[in-house]
Amino acid sequence: MGVPRSDETGTRLVSRSIRASVPSLRVALDALPAPRTFWTGPDEATVVAGGVAAELTADGRDRFAAVREGIDRVLRSGDVHAGTEAACPRLFGGFAFHDDGGDGSVWADFPGARFVLPRVQVTETDRGTWLTVNAVGHDATAGAVEERLDAERERLAGLDDTDAGPPPEIVSRTRTTPRDAWRDSVEAAVERIRAGDLRKVVLAQALDVTLDRPLSVPDVLARLGSTYPDCYRFLVEPTAGPDRPSFFGATPERLVSRHGRTVATGALAGTTGRGDTPAEDDWLAEELLDDEKNVHEHELVGETIREQLAPFASSITAGERSVRRLETVQHLFTPITATLDRDTHVLDLVEALHPTPAVGGLPPERALATIRETEPFDRGWYAAPVGWVDAAGNGTFAVAIRSALARDTSTTLFAGVGVVADSDPDREWDEVQLKYRPILDELER
């Protein structure tokens, strides 16, 4: 797995941080070396990072445990001066949706799991901005890292504060799933549900668009931050080449966060649109809260999450169900918190929770098999966990929906819907189109 063994010859991780200033995080992200990393979310520090000090990859069903072991080896012992908690060494990454690898399509460069300790990282917190340089390996010395830290600070402070460019134009679009095929798939799933074979399955579509020029992902992430300020935004690049793919998104869904013994997650499922007026918005929200089909779909998610957490928790609390209003859709949301009964690593919680029935279905194995048989494309990392882990096993993971994979002038967008016994194929089709909007709006403004 290409992991430097920190236990063979003593400390091999060196990490130094200092306060720094950058013209903007967007400009910094654009200037950092590939592969680039971006992460932010509610109550989270914003991180823009570049390069690789250490990287872990794994495939298959055991990928959660395998990367966890690798991460522990990298972070176990280190010569770390971070200045603030958010600048302490963290690995950023995520997982493929399915246990078995994809079909080698657009996701060819994405392993089953990949985490990176960035070489250079800018961390923005409520209390200031920090620059971090990390090194792992035989040649990692405090002197060399401190020299690089000074050089990076000067380079980043000297960057010009340019404006974001205008979005590109869409030249063409191709759907993976024509409307007729969609109708057939949803009807087949509904039949299986009515026959008692399944309780819920989330079916997705992909949309391939060609742009008139390559996408600037830093610009898109910055704009998504203004439109979706309460969402998790992320960028994962698995390779460093000029033609590398970038997986990014602005997702409203947290899979799990763990800080010490405190765990926070939630059920987000059940969807309606936005109204043209505040009154219509409120009417749609009320209708969603009362809608039997959406409430059922939502409750399956909440119940399952509570069951999945039970083996780790001394207590689990579900808050009140409410409507979460986003720019383009409204969702049913129930917050769930838990107290761990021991020091369970965040990646063990990720493994236990993924995929929740908000993106998979019930019973899980049958739903996953249905997804595999039905969807004519590889989900890759869509709807899978993305986030970060630190040395204490704390971390936050989001569910990578409202996301897209960009490479050069091609971008593939993904969106799915929960299918239950009384789902209507045409309404589900419309819901998929709404869920493309966060990213699509950035490509055709």
Ligand SMILES: C=C(O[C@@H]1C=C(C(=O)O)C=C[C@H]1O)C(=O)O
């Ligand atoms: C699967 C997606 O969204 C999920 C499905 C939802 C639903 O079916 O109502 C709502 C939010 C998400 O949990 C997606 O956006 O691609």
